[in-house]
Amino acid sequence: MKFKMVLCVSLFLLIASFAAAQKPCGPTITPLPSLFVNWPQFHYDAAHSGCNPYETILSPSTVGNLTTDWTYSNALGAYTSPVVSNGLVYFGTTYSQGHNTYGTIYAVNARTGAFVWQYNLPGNDDGIHYTPAVANGIVYFTTDNGGLYALNANTGDFIWGQSGTYAPTVANGVVYAGHGSFLYAYDGKTGNTLWVDNQIYIAGSSPAVANGILYVGASDNNLYALNATTGVVLWKYATGNEIESSPAVAGNVVYVGSDDNNLYALNATTGALLWKYAANGYVQDAPAVADGVVYFGTSCCDQNVYALNARTGALLWKYAANGSVLSSPAVANGVIYFADHSYGNFYALNASTGDLLWQYPGTTFTNDSPAVANGIVYFGEDKLYAFHLPGH
Numbered sequence: 001m002k003f004k005m006v007l008c009v010s011l012f013l014l015i016a017s018f019a020a021a022q023k024p025c026g027p028t029i030t031p032l033p034s035l036f037v038n039w040p041q042f043h044y045d046a047a048h049s050g051c052n053p054y055e056t057i058l059s060p061s062t063v064g065n066l067t068t069d070w071t072y073s074n075a076l077g078a079y080t081s082p083v084v085s086n087g088l089v090y091f092g093t094t095y096s097q098g099h100n101t102y103g104t105i106y107a108v109n110a111r112t113g114a115f116v117w118q119y120n121l122p123g124n125d126d127g128i129h130y131t132p133a134v135a136n137g138i139v140y141f142t143t144d145n146g147g148l149y150a151l152n153a154n155t156g157d158f159i160w161g162q163s164g165t166y167a168p169t170v171a172n173g174v175v176y177a178g179h180g181s182f183l184y185a186y187d188g189k190t191g192n193t194l195w196v197d198n199q200i201y202i203a204g205s206s207p208a209v210a211n212g213i214l215y216v217g218a219s220d221n222n223l224y225a226l227n228a229t230t231g232v233v234l235w236k237y238a239t240g241n242e243i244e245s246s247p248a249v250a251g252n253v254v255y256v257g258s259d260d261n262n263l264y265a266l267n268a269t270t271g272a273l274l275w276k277y278a279a280n281g282y283v284q285d286a287p288a289v290a291d292g293v294v295y296f297g298t299s300c301c302d303q304n305v306y307a308l309n310a311r312t313g314a315l316l317w318k319y320a321a322n323g324s325v326l327s328s329p330a331v332a333n334g335v336i337y338f339a340d341h342s343y344g345n346f347y348a349l350n351a352s353t354g355d356l357l358w359q360y361p362g363t364t365f366t367n368d369s370p371a372v373a374n375g376i377v378y379f380g381e382d383k384l385y386a387f388h389l390p391g392h
């Protein structure tokens with residue numbers, strides 16, 4: 001009996017550690033229905049792949065039956081993309097009262113939407129507009145006034161505070177966050193500063209980290225690659241306009257959009273151009289990469305979502321949304337999810353063909369990106385929505 005108990009515990013720990021690895025999408029990944037999967041930071045993982053490879057419930061054949069499972073609503077509304085970790089959903093809100101702005105971060109039950117805790121920012125003229133991140137029992141989020149907070153993920157208790165503005169990225173116990181012309185690396189447990197770069201002025205890009213290298217876009221039109229441990233710049237690549245897009249890394253390729261209307265594919269080690277694709281609008285969202293295809297949206301002029309061959313940049317299909325697409329797409333089990341900015345309509349397309357499978361009418365404009373985990377799609381707009389299949 002003791003042997004069986006030890007074996008069961010060991011198997012549970014093995015499954016838990018495998019799920020925590022959060023592998024990026026690719027042809028060698030097999031969905032494992034026994035895992036409880038997290039979507040713990042912006043665009044799923046530190047590499048910003050935008051793809052959950054473990055989804056088994058939602059698929060092109062079932063997603064058309066999505067219905068609202070629950071919503072979480074308050075007077076503030078949900079203004080950040082949600083993240084999912086260990087049975088909780090985290091998101092931030094911003095509201096104005098008179099001439100002051102206030103921000104709150106919430107944790108709710110991922111299955112029921114029941115309130116768990118909230119943390120109110122201590123001062124006014126401060127809001128929360130960027131996606132939080134959760135790792136090792138800590139939730140990290142940034143504020144409009146340039147604060148980076150670390151809270152206990154289960155209780156919401158304050159742990160430490162530092163500087164940061166845009167969506168933080170957590171990799172190997174280190175938290176990376178941009179703030180104006182500063183890029184910071186902090187010890188995730190203590191908040192101690194590990195290194196600072198004060199030469200890269202970030203225009204909204206969230207750093208992507210893969211294979212010991214950090215990638216981030218800047219307002220000087222360059223994509224930068226830095227040693228993630230030391231902060232030393234390894235290379236930079238100049239585009240034709242500023243880079244608000246967050247990069248995504250898959251294999252040895254980094255994909256990033258630019259306000260020059262192009263999506264770029266660069267060698268992740270050297271920065272050499274592999275190909276670029278000219279769209280008809282700004283590419284400001286983060287691309288998603290899954291099974292040899294890269295997906296991204298455009299704003300301004302053509303308002304399309306594109307699917308390109310990730311190796312060659314050849315167009316596979318494009319879908320015309322009802323407004324600008326600033327929502328970074330999410331991909332899971334053959335379905336791509338995104339929202340249009342102008343109307344907040346929420347879409348699910350067949351990732352292989354671009355055919356519309358499901359649509360939910362929006363209520364207000366949004367830049368938020370969805371999270372897909374364990375058969376549920378989470379999306380923030382005027383409230384936090386959780387969509388599921390009836391009976392699941």
